[in-house]
Amino acid sequence: MRIGFRPSVRLAALLVAFGMNAALAADDPLPSWKDGASRKAILAFVAAVTEPGSPDFVAVPGRIAVFDNDGTLWCEQPMYPQAVFIRDRLRAMAPGHPEWKREQPFKALLEDDRAAVAGIAEKGLVDIVTATHAGMTSEEFSALVRDWIATARHPRFRRPYTRCVYQPMLELLAYLRAHGFETFLVSGGGAEFMRVWAEPAYGIPPDRVVGSTVRTRYELRGDTPVLMRLPEVDFVDDHAGKPVGIGRAIGRRPLAAFGNSDGDYEMLRYVTAGPGRRLGLIVHHTDADREYAYDRDSLVGRLARALDEAPARGWTVVDMRRDWKVIFPAEE
Amino acid sequence: MRIGFRPSVRLAALLVAFGMNAALAADDPLPSWKDGASRKAILAFVAAVTEPGSPDFVAVPGRIAVFDNDGTLWCEQPMYPQAVFIRDRLRAMAPGHPEWKREQPFKALLEDDRAAVAGIAEKGLVDIVTATHAGMTSEEFSALVRDWIATARHPRFRRPYTRCVYQPMLELLAYLRAHGFETFLVSGGGAEFMRVWAEPAYGIPPDRVVGSTVRTRYELRGDTPVLMRLPEVDFVDDHAGKPVGIGRAIGRRPLAAFGNSDGDYEMLRYVTAGPGRRLGLIVHHTDADREYAYDRDSLVGRLARALDEAPARGWTVVDMRRDWKVIFPAEE
Numbered sequence: 001m002r003i004g005f006r007p008s009v010r011l012a013a014l015l016v017a018f019g020m021n022a023a024l025a026a027d028d029p030l031p032s033w034k035d036g037a038s039r040k041a042i043l044a045f046v047a048a049v050t051e052p053g054s055p056d057f058v059a060v061p062g063r064i065a066v067f068d069n070d071g072t073l074w075c076e077q078p079m080y081p082q083a084v085f086i087r088d089r090l091r092a093m094a095p096g097h098p099e100w101k102r103e104q105p106f107k108a109l110l111e112d113d114r115a116a117v118a119g120i121a122e123k124g125l126v127d128i129v130t131a132t133h134a135g136m137t138s139e140e141f142s143a144l145v146r147d148w149i150a151t152a153r154h155p156r157f158r159r160p161y162t163r164c165v166y167q168p169m170l171e172l173l174a175y176l177r178a179h180g181f182e183t184f185l186v187s188g189g190g191a192e193f194m195r196v197w198a199e200p201a202y203g204i205p206p207d208r209v210v211g212s213t214v215r216t217r218y219e220l221r222g223d224t225p226v227l228m229r230l231p232e233v234d235f236v237d238d239h240a241g242k243p244v245g246i247g248r249a250i251g252r253r254p255l256a257a258f259g260n261s262d263g264d265y266e267m268l269r270y271v272t273a274g275p276g277r278r279l280g281l282i283v284h285h286t287d288a289d290r291e292y293a294y295d296r297d298s299l300v301g302r303l304a305r306a307l308d309e310a311p312a313r314g315w316t317v318v319d320m321r322r323d324w325k326v327i328f329p330a331e332e
Numbered sequence: 333m334r335i336g337f338r339p340s341v342r343l344a345a346l347l348v349a350f351g352m353n354a355a356l357a358a359d360d361p362l363p364s365w366k367d368g369a370s371r372k373a374i375l376a377f378v379a380a381v382t383e384p385g386s387p388d389f390v391a392v393p394g395r396i397a398v399f400d401n402d403g404t405l406w407c408e409q410p411m412y413p414q415a416v417f418i419r420d421r422l423r424a425m426a427p428g429h430p431e432w433k434r435e436q437p438f439k440a441l442l443e444d445d446r447a448a449v450a451g452i453a454e455k456g457l458v459d460i461v462t463a464t465h466a467g468m469t470s471e472e473f474s475a476l477v478r479d480w481i482a483t484a485r486h487p488r489f490r491r492p493y494t495r496c497v498y499q500p501m502l503e504l505l506a507y508l509r510a511h512g513f514e515t516f517l518v519s520g521g522g523a524e525f526m527r528v529w530a531e532p533a534y535g536i537p538p539d540r541v542v543g544s545t546v547r548t549r550y551e552l553r554g555d556t557p558v559l560m561r562l563p564e565v566d567f568v569d570d571h572a573g574k575p576v577g578i579g580r581a582i583g584r585r586p587l588a589a590f591g592n593s594d595g596d597y598e599m600l601r602y603v604t605a606g607p608g609r610r611l612g613l614i615v616h617h618t619d620a621d622r623e624y625a626y627d628r629d630s631l632v633g634r635l636a637r638a639l640d641e642a643p644a645r646g647w648t649v650v651d652m653r654r655d656w657k658v659i660f661p662a663e664e
């Protein structure tokens with residue numbers, strides 16, 4: 001009899017195990033989010049668009065959520081990590097360019113002059129892109145980013161930038177995907193910069209990364225076709241560029257948008273103006289102890305208009321200090 | 333006893349049913365493909381990149397396959413379906429534009445002058461885009477396409493264009509997806525034109541459609557944000573534009589490319605130049621009885637260089653007449 005029952009016992013144990021996991025997950029899908037208005041808004045939105053019979057139900061292929069990157073998924077202070085990458089590239093190349101010690105915008109970047117860096121205008125941006133992001137193939141550029149991201153450390157947190165990601169947002173990404181959402185990055189940062197590490201860091205594959213781009217050209221190197229990065233800005237995926245980038249790359253209006261600065265304002269407007277239930281959410285950096293506290297006066301990630309209009313537009317504002325139990329993933 | 337056994341009998345029946353389906357699928361994953369070199373090349377490629385332990389094994393997130401659309405997935409003769417859409421739009425708008433009866437490129441399109449249509453140069457293309465594809469929101473344009481695709485019929489086959497798709501290629505798309513591939517459209521056609529019907533026709537969602545685009549601009553209509561289509565070509569996803577479009581939208585070199593014309597030549601080169609096992613495949617239209625026979629002298633879907641170089645480059649050339657048991661899906 002005991003032998004005869006074993007398979008059923010095993011089956012029962014398996015069912016219990018699965019059931020328990022499901023129950024645990026259901027009990028706490030967002031363990032790093034304190035109970036409060038932000039968490040409640042997320043749970044209510046997901047229930048509204050995913051529960052069969054809900055008036056706002058959306059079938060699986062249409063559940064799209066878009067996330068800004070800098071300041072929304074990873075730490076953007078004291079400098080955008082991509083600006084640090086550029087500075088480090090310029091430093092590595094500086095011995096061959098003595099003129100950079102005198103010429104802007106190179107001088108500002110090499111000297112970590114943050115106010116001057118924040119003030120770099122379009123012309124300076126083109127000079128930087130020309131010097132650091134062009135004249136090589138896409139695959140060569142990816143290799144540079146891969147080397148940098150593996151070795152660079154955040155100056156304050158002393159850990160790789162890909163570990164300066166927000167644990168509550170990682171849980172949110174996983175929670176949305178578990179409910180049939182496709183999660184996209186929509187960032188002012190460079191698409192080819194982010195694609196190198198977005199999949200291991202966020203579970204977001206390269207084709208779901210929408211970002212700023214330089215023009216590329218198909219060329220033959222000997223008999224081998226490559227994509228050459230040209231010294232020309234193709235597209236700036238920021239402010240009003242974000243909805244344009246969404247239209248071009250995703251091709252439908254997402255259900256939810258997550259941002260943290262005025263660069264996300266138009267994306268939040270565009271997404272939350274769609275019919276049916278929508279979610280717009282702003283991460284407000286209010287925690288100088290555990291991370292940074294900044295909004296309307298910050299050179300990096302300035303947040304004013306989107307914050308002011310959030311109540312009237314029904315956008316959820318996350319108070320990082322009050323809403324998040326932890327900021328970063330535990331040390332490995 | 334009979335009652336007691338019922339659940340097990342049902343379970344056994346279920347298992348048999350699943351087992352049989354799996355066995356059937358395993359026996360014949362491509363039932364519309366005759367046994368021959370093309371079918372063998374596809375099966376051998378998929379085995380090489382998906383079987384664990386294979387030296388060419390590629391893990392799931394990297395299995396990308398790109399498909400041209402016109403002439404590769406659906407019938408492009410006697411006119412590209414999008415050209416028919418444009419002609420029908422022009423005809424609907426013609427009463428307000430008596431000058432089109434005299435002015436090119438409008439005259440050629442309204443009169444179905446295929447040689448003149450094929451000769452439309454860049455300036456004419458801009459005029460057409462301005463007249464038919466711009467000055468409205470993305471959502472308004474999608475609605476026009478949706479209405480057209482629901483009512484238009486192929487002049488010879490007398491069925492909707494979305495039923496003039498190639499049954500063997502539908503099986504190939506499903507077979508690749510069943511083996512962990514992500515399938516993308518990479519077409520010279522308009523991205524927003526294809527996105528309307530590509531998901532029901534091919535199972536390819538909007539964010540996996542890479543195509544030609546007009547510029548769009550984020551605008552407020554009253555207080556509602558929209559994307560306005562501008563009378564300006566943003567990107568032409570054809571010839572050398574295809575690898576560029578792949579780089580921008582997908583962000584890694586695909587493993588397999590499927591095309592039918594010289595417009596796919598650079599994409600085939602780019603994809604098959606990657607390291608490890610690759611598949612390049614050309615659909616050669618050789619079946620005037622069941623579809624069309626054309627290649628190097630055709631105004632639409634000209635195929636010469638890619639065909640000439642296929643043997644040396646290891647590209648598989650499908651002989652539609654010999655390799656495909658059926659062309660189109662059965663009548664519904």
